[in-house]
Amino acid sequence: MVSILITAGPTREHLDDVRFLSNGSTGRMGFALATAAMRLGHEVRLVLGPVDAAPPPGCMTRHVVSALEMQRAAEDWFSDCQIAIGAAAVADWRPAHRAVGKPARHGSTRSESIELVQNPDIIAGLAAKKGQRVVVGFALESEAATMEQAIARGEDKLRRKQLDFCVCNRSDAIAKDSSAMALVFADGRRVDLGVRDKVAAAEAILSEAVRLYGERRGNA
Numbered sequence: 760m761v762s763i764l765i766t767a768g769p770t771r772e773h774l775d776d777v778r779f780l781s782n783g784s785t786g787r788m789g790f791a792l793a794t795a796a797m798r799l800g801h802e803v804r805l806v807l808g809p810v811d812a813a814p815p816p817g818c819m820t821r822h823v824v825s826a827l828e829m830q831r832a833a834e835d836w837f838s839d840c841q842i843a844i845g846a847a848a849v850a851d852w853r854p855a856h857r858a859v860g861k862p863a864r865h866g867s868t869r870s871e872s873i874e875l876v877q878n879p880d881i882i883a884g885l886a887a888k889k890g891q892r893v894v895v896g897f898a899l900e901s902e903a904a905t906m907e908q909a910i911a912r913g914e915d916k917l918r919r920k921q922l923d924f925c926v927c928n929r930s931d932a933i934a935k936d937s938s939a940m941a942l943v944f945a946d947g948r949r950v951d952l953g954v955r956d957k958v959a960a961a962e963a964i965l966s967e968a969v970r971l972y973g974e975r976r977g978n979a
């Protein structure tokens with residue numbers, strides 16, 4: 760039994776108390792991973808952005824809103840985990856300033872600009888201090904990309920973020936139950952999962968992560 764940290768869902772980056780920047784992630788992939796992990800007897804710690812659905816029963820869950828909150832919760836739990844999987848669609852940017860209340864719109868024709876600052880890369884931050892832990896990320900590419908392009912970008916993310924492996928798919932996967940997926944590994948290995956539903960993909964992702972962790976422990 761290992762303890763598995765999973766980030767899931769979108770983050771919301773508030774402009775004021777009402778308006779925010781976000782994306783359409785539903786948390787479904789993270790939930791599939793959590794369900795599969797618990798079925799295999801593992802402990803799950805889920806750091807969950809705002810989604811409509813309730814997390815699968817049985818996992819420890821921390822509800823967060825922004826990327827900074829998600830980072831704090833994930834960092835806090837990381838030391839108790841052996842595997843971390845970043846399934847969250849973290850907003851890349853947040854407004855530099857958050858206004859209080861709901862400021863009134865100015866003249867209807869006036870354009871506005873928003874100053875944005877970059878959010879921290881949560882999974883890369885965890886991977887930078889992983890020790891023996893296994894850290895897994897996702898690389899979601901636009902629907903226009905071919906699977907080969909998605910894989911090439913996944914390999915780039917894998918190196919930049921120091922991940923052990925990266926799950927590559929395309930944005931047609933958002934809010935869907937199934938999509939074409941491939942895994943790319945730090946040792947150059949590739950595993951084509953084909954088109955799978957998220958539950959079957961989650962099982963394959965978990966078994967690779969648990970196997971890698973076992974190998975690493977065995978070699979230590």
Ligand code: C5P
Pocket residue numbers: 766826844845846847848849850851878879880881882883895896897898899916
């Ligand atoms: O760079 P990109 O956003 O495509 O990377 C996706 C992977 O990195 C996912 O695993 C996602 O959860 C993670 N990520 C993160 N923090 C960010 C951006 C992405 O953990 N700020």
